[in-house]
Amino acid sequence: MAEQFEKYHGTGNDFILLRGRGPRQVWSADHVAQACHRQLGIGADGLMVLWDSAEADFHLDYYNADGGLGSLCGNGSRCAVAYAYAHGLFVGSTCHFFAADGLHTAFRHENGLVTVEFAPAGRPVPQWEGFYLDTGSPHHIAMVAQVADIPVLQEGPALRYGPYAHQGGANINWISPTGPDGTWEIRTYERGVENETLSCGTGAVAAALTLHALKGCTSPVSLYARGGRLDIAFEVADQAYRDIQLTGPATHVYTGTWPW
The missing domain is CATH 3.10.310.10 (Diaminopimelate Epimerase; Chain A, domain 1)
Incomplete structure (x- = not known):
């Protein structure tokens, strides 16, 4: 029916x-x-x-x-x-x-x-030429010069089915400081979709927390996916993150x- x-x-x-x-x-x-x-x-x-x-x-x-x-x-x-x-x-x-x-x-x-x-999240952990962080879903974050140059459909599966295969895979994200007015852009290969998506919310959260840990970016952090802008707010406490909020349309x- x-x-x-x-x-x-x-x-x-x-x-x-x-x-x-x-x-x-x-x-x-x-x-x-x-x-x-x-x-x-x-x-x-x-x-x-x-x-x-x-x-x-x-x-x-x-x-x-x-x-x-x-x-x-x-x-x-x-x-x-x-x-x-x-x-x-x-x-x-x-x-x-x-x-x-x-x-x-x-x-x-x-x-x-x-x-x-x-929910609260820990600090990003160095892993496989990038960083790993679980924000309700598992994410690999790699900083690159230009996300536009990344062959997502080649590199994404190689990581998702390679080093992360033992844990059921991970979502693979690339970020670069090439957004509007020096902000950060993000692209994501999503497990389960097995393709690039126009945006990933938990990936944007993982990227924002990684940017704070590595680059000192302060809350809120704006990230530009191919589908639009997402804003991530957070508080830092005891080597972890709490009061994490994801805002978007x-x-x-x-x-x-x-x-x-």
């Missing part, structure tokens, strides 16, 4: 969003992958299912485009907050939701931006139906 879904994107990182019915359950990887297929389905970087929760405004399950249940998705979480507000799952500007890594607080702004708070694209 066909059910309604909505398409959103957060700085070009696009998602299928819909409500879960009945008890929370894991969806078929094949069905999710088919829906996310850009030629044979709806087309998306991932799929978000919002379930009822007795302890928060909703429980969010994120699926990668390959159909696998994913870890925290920063851009997708912002889109889920916008979707939840539009569907009456919360009122006002503040909501709380569960994701793969636990409880999150989020804020909806009148200008269309959404802020999602992250959450844009409704269209509403449709699909035979789930």
Whole structure:
């Protein structure tokens, strides 16, 4: 039976969003992958299912485009907050939701931006000619002269399936100081999508914290992905980071139906 879904994107990182019915359950990887297929389905970087929760405004399950249940998705979480507000799952500007890594607080702004708070994170660790940091999802960060020159579809899989294979892979990010007015640009190869995406929220957070640790960049840090700008605020405490916030747009694209 066909059910309604909505398409959103957060700085070009696009998602299928819909409500879960009945008890929370894991969806078929094949069905999710088919829906996310850009030629044979709806087309998306991932799929978000919002379930009822007795302890928060909703429980969010994120699926990668390959159909696998994913870890925290920063851009997708912002889109889920916008979707939840539009569907009456919360009122006002503040909501709380569960994701793969636990409880999150989020804020909806009148200008269309959404802020999602992250769990505390440690310092970036040197790894494989770059740095590793987990911000709810695992990320490799490499500083380069020009992100535009990086062969993402060659270097991304080599790292994702090479040195990080033992831990289920990692998302691979490159940053360079080539954005507007000397700001930083970022490109990301996402595991689960197995391609470059126009933006990655947890990757932007990992990059911002790495820039603070290595370059002394102060909060908030703005990063420019191919799909747009993301802003990351944070506090530093005891060789770690807390009060981490990711802010960016959450844009409704269209509403449709699909035979789930």
